Amino acid sequence: xxxxxxxxxxxxxxxxxxxxxxxxxxxxxxxxxxxxxxxxxxxxxxxxxxxxxxxxxxxxxxxxxxxxxxxxxxxxxxxxxxxxxxxxxxxxx
Numbered sequence: 001x002x003x004x005x006x007x008x009x010x011x012x013x014x015x016x017x018x019x020x021x022x023x024x025x026x027x028x029x030x031x032x033x034x035x036x037x038x039x040x041x042x043x044x045x046x047x048x049x050x051x052x053x054x055x056x057x058x059x060x061x062x063x064x065x066x067x068x069x070x071x072x073x074x075x076x077x078x079x080x081x082x083x084x085x086x087x088x089x090x091x092x093x
Contacts, residue, residue: 031091
């Protein structure tokens with residue numbers, strides 16, 4: 001009976017891990033479009049919390065879309081360090 005429980009638990013854990021692989025791969029390959037992403041998606045960027053995410057949205061509503069990723073530093077409070085840690089995961093497509 002103990003062996004059956006161990007096998008059953010192992011099977012459940014394995015199925016859970018297998019079911020999460022597509023989700024992990026989808027998030028890994030996708031970039032965040034700073035011209036269209038809502039606050040909830042922008043907070044996934046490094047060093048960007050809800051306050052700065054809201055500023056990004058406000059900036060693009062006021063000034064139009066970003067032309068290039070580097071333009072994000074024009075948002076108050078976002079500087080070169082934040083750009084550097086995020087430039088590979090952001091896009092302006």
